[in-house]
Amino acid sequence: MELDIIDEDENPMLHRSDVRFQLTHEEATPSRLSVRDSLAAKLNKDAGEVVIRKLDTKYGMRKTVGYAKVYEDADHAKEVEQGHALERNKIAAEEGEEVEAEEA
Numbered sequence: 001m002e003l004d005i006i007d008e009d010e011n012p013m014l015h016r017s018d019v020r021f022q023l024t025h026e027e028a029t030p031s032r033l034s035v036r037d038s039l040a041a042k043l044n045k046d047a048g049e050v051v052i053r054k055l056d057t058k059y060g061m062r063k064t065v066g067y068a069k070v071y072e073d074a075d076h077a078k079e080v081e082q083g084h085a086l087e088r089n090k091i092a093a094e095e096g097e098e099v100e101a102e103e104a
Contacts, residue, residue: 001023001024001025001026001030001034001035001038002023002024002025003021003022003023003035003038003039003042004021004022004023004024005019005020005021005042006020006021006022006065007019007020008020014071014076014080015071015072015073015076015080016069016070016071016072016076016077016080017069017070018067018068018069018070019039019043019067019068019069019070020065020066020067021039021065021066021067021068022063022064022065022066023035023063023064023065023066024062024063025062025063025064026062029055029057029064030064032052032055032088032089033089033090035052035055035064035066036050036051036052036068036089039052039068039070043070045070046074048074048077048091049070049071049072049073049074049077050068050069050070050071050089051068051069051070051071051077051081051085051086051089051091052066052067052068052088052089053066053067053068053069053085054066054067069081074091077091078091
């Protein structure tokens with residue numbers, strides 16, 4: 001999977017960058033989490049700071065265009081993003097697992 005950043009806009013009010021990217025892949029469309037991890041690695045960010053909002057693959061094509069929000073830290077992501085977006089990107093679940101482990 002090859003990931004290229006098309007456009008990156010800073011949004012200082014919300015402590016994030018809006019990133020548009022293109023993926024070239026050999027097999028089926030990659031999962032949201034694998035795309036999130038690849039984008040986080042390319043931008044030198046933690047996976048909890050990246051929220052993939054959209055992945056669009058045209059039928060029969062091996063290219064996917066996507067849109068992500070990259071926050072300064074995971075706390076800003078939790079304050080701004082809607083619950084379903086956090087669940088899809090496994091950001092809320094990661095925190096919940098850590099809390100449960102500490103309580104046990």
